[in-house]
Amino acid sequence: MxxxxxxxxxxxxxxxxxxxxxxxxxxxxxxxxxxxxxxxxxxxxxxxxxxxxxxGMTADAHTTQFLTDAMKGDNSEVRVGKLAAQKGATQGVKDFGTMLVNDHGAHMDKVATLAKSMNVPVTQETKAEADEVYKRLQGLSGAEFDKAFVDAMVKDHKKDIAAYQEEAKSSDPAPVTGLAEQTVPTLQKHLDTAEKLQKSS
Incomplete structure (x- = not known):
């Protein structure tokens, strides 16, 4: 058991x-x-x-060309603006030069940011025609400098406005055409300022 x-x-x-x-x-x-x-x-x-x-978006040849030209244009305006702020014979020209430095410097930052996002190289180059104007202005002074500078800015900004208006109506990506459209009023302000200085000289 x-x-x-x-x-x-x-x-x-x-x-x-x-x-x-x-x-x-x-x-x-x-x-x-x-x-x-x-x-x-x-x-x-x-x-x-x-x-x-x-x-991200990749820019085609047309968009790349516009963004590159825009950066070169901004670099050119900043450089000549600094020259005018230093060499201008009148306060109006000096102030206009400072306006160009500030406005085109800020615009350059926007264009560069957009260019990077679309794989477009950022450039520090200036436009060939702007280089010629800059070189000529360096050899001038006083009223002669002011007149040559203002005349150049009137001519330059008329061309810029036309180019930006054309870009705004193009078939490029919306961020690019939008930036172009937003830039026109600033360019028009610069043209108006230059024309007023031109008339008062």
């Missing part, structure tokens, strides 16, 4: 032990599978966001 009871207890203990081992084996497997699945889902979810962040 005692032997039968001892055998019964040993058999029960072995059964409980096997059951416990079976539970542990069952619990471990899903945890590993769930972790792997979750990691894969996170990787897949992150992929589209990364792709979207690195995708």
């Amino acid at each position: 005692k032997q039968s009871l001892a055998l019964y207890l040993m058999t029960g203990a072995a059964a409980l032990s096997l059951a416990a081992c079976g539970d542990n084996a069952t619990t471990d497997t899903p945890v590993a599978d769930t972790t792997a699945t979750t990691g894969a889902m996170m990787d897949n979810a992150a992929a589209p966001a990364t792709t979207a962040e690195t995708t």
